[in-house]
Amino acid sequence: MINNNLLERAMKVLNNNFKEDKGFTIPCEGLYPFQWNWDSGFIAIGFAHYDPNKAKREIEALLSGQWGNGFLPHIIFHNDSDTYFPGPEFHQSKLHPLASKTLRTTGITQPPVLGFVLKELYDIIDDKDDILNFIKQNIDKVYNNHEHFYTHRDPNKEGLVYIYHNWESGTDNSPIWDDIWDTMNPPNYTFERRDTTHVDASQRPSNREYDYYLHLLEIAKEHNYDDAKIAELSPFLVQDPLFNAMLIKSNAALIELYELIGNSEDKIKTLNLWQTKAITRFNEKLFNEKLGAYVHYDLRNEKQIEFLSSSSFTPLYAGIPSKERADVVVKTMMDKFGGDDRYLCASFDPDSDRFNPKKYWRGPIWINLNWLLYRGLKSYGYTDISNRVKEDSIRFIEKYGFFEYFDSRKDIIENAGYGGNNFSWSAALLIDLLND
Numbered sequence: 001m002i003n004n005n006l007l008e009r010a011m012k013v014l015n016n017n018f019k020e021d022k023g024f025t026i027p028c029e030g031l032y033p034f035q036w037n038w039d040s041g042f043i044a045i046g047f048a049h050y051d052p053n054k055a056k057r058e059i060e061a062l063l064s065g066q067w068g069n070g071f072l073p074h075i076i077f078h079n080d081s082d083t084y085f086p087g088p089e090f091h092q093s094k095l096h097p098l099a100s101k102t103l104r105t106t107g108i109t110q111p112p113v114l115g116f117v118l119k120e121l122y123d124i125i126d127d128k129d130d131i132l133n134f135i136k137q138n139i140d141k142v143y144n145n146h147e148h149f150y151t152h153r154d155p156n157k158e159g160l161v162y163i164y165h166n167w168e169s170g171t172d173n174s175p176i177w178d179d180i181w182d183t184m185n186p187p188n189y190t191f192e193r194r195d196t197t198h199v200d201a202s203q204r205p206s207n208r209e210y211d212y213y214l215h216l217l218e219i220a221k222e223h224n225y226d227d228a229k230i231a232e233l234s235p236f237l238v239q240d241p242l243f244n245a246m247l248i249k250s251n252a253a254l255i256e257l258y259e260l261i262g263n264s265e266d267k268i269k270t271l272n273l274w275q276t277k278a279i280t281r282f283n284e285k286l287f288n289e290k291l292g293a294y295v296h297y298d299l300r301n302e303k304q305i306e307f308l309s310s311s312s313f314t315p316l317y318a319g320i321p322s323k324e325r326a327d328v329v330v331k332t333m334m335d336k337f338g339g340d341d342r343y344l345c346a347s348f349d350p351d352s353d354r355f356n357p358k359k360y361w362r363g364p365i366w367i368n369l370n371w372l373l374y375r376g377l378k379s380y381g382y383t384d385i386s387n388r389v390k391e392d393s394i395r396f397i398e399k400y401g402f403f404e405y406f407d408s409r410k411d412i413i414e415n416a417g418y419g420g421n422n423f424s425w426s427a428a429l430l431i432d433l434l435n436d
């Protein structure tokens with residue numbers, strides 16, 4: 001049953017964060033004052049339920065920052081703001097010859113959600129002619145983005161693309177990256193953090209971690225964001241199961257949408273080729289038998305990164321494991337993350353000594369990851385567990401508010417909502433869960 005009051009509060013959060021003049025939604029007032037790539041995808045799903053026009057404007061605003069080579073940046077700086085670091089002056093996207101000429105952006109990307117978001121919009125919005133027309137106008141841009149990934153981010157031509165920065169993963173300070181930081185020794189940069197003026201520093205990455213993040217960007221900038229140079233030189237080169245699962249799910253959505261549109265046989269053929277190769281290699285290379293789940297692969301140092309995170313279970317959303325393997329993955333998830341003393345689903349292995357229940361991507365629960373897990377579990381028929389993920393997500397927001405992340409421990413009695421408040425994707429995906 002739909003909780004109308006909660007739904008109204010969620011719509012209010014989204015509407016307040018929508019910037020009418022530029023047609024996009026900030027993730028969170030003060031903390032994230034620009035347009036973020038995967039945030040916008042999730043936000044558009046929320047709008048689709050009650051304001052399709054805003055959903056379409058959100059996608060158009062994001063695509064307006066696309067580069068000439070199909071690359072889709074992680075932040076589009078439509079506006080100026082001094083509440084966030086690092087801003088457009090630091091990122092210097094214009095160093096790349098094919099960067100947007102009209103908009104400043106970053107030179108890193110984020111999990112490619114747009115393909116499946118377009119399909120979600122098609123499924124949710126009632127006026128099918130109108131939304132299909134919108135999709136027709138924009139789908140090739142998303143296709144070009146996938147083509148860019150397979151051309152420039154897959155040096156072994158194996159169907160798996162790499163990320164070269166932790167900010168590309170979306171799971172920024174996950175303990176997954178700790179061993180990579182140990183291979184680097186960046187200078188102590190001088191910079192002024194802004195995030196810690198909005199959020200308690202204990203819930204955010206450390207200054208030293210920011211040195212690593214900035215250093216990776218400096219290397220890319222030194223080579224004008226040239227993909228080949230980055231692949232050769234970046235100490236951070238990772239095949240991320242979450243990122244690749246998003247790409248695979250989006251490939252599948254593009255195939256379905258091109259079939260609806262018609263006259264797209266060549267693109268469908270290419271998408272199917274990418275897809276078959278990607279799914280096969282994903283299962284070969286990113287599954288860890290010992291842990292019973294998918295893991296990250298460190299392409300620079302040629303080894304699996306043997307840790308469990310919520311990303312380990314997201315291949316379910318893209319239909320990547322066989323049913324037998326899915327049983328193993330779900331058992332791992334429940335054994336390690338799903339004890340009676342915990343809400344689902346912590347972002348990092350709660351048994352690990354790297355787990356931190358309050359710190360950003362080192363342990364807390366995130367609503368967007370929960371939404372992916374809910375959908376994935378449901379699609380394989382794990383109804384009870386998927387419902388538990390859904391109910392836990394709704395409960396957090398109902399009890400604490402529209403926070404950015406939440407504490408997985410059940411014995412926490414104080415406020416278990418952390419990071420930014422009135423957070424857009426928490427609101428948007430709650431709207432989708434309540435309408436489900």
Ligand code: 2M8
Binds near residue numbers: 039167172
């Ligand atoms: C967080 O990342 C940004 C950098 O992109 C930051 O901390 O400054 C992450 O949670 C990321 O996944 C998210 O897209 C972004 C905006 O919500 O915030």
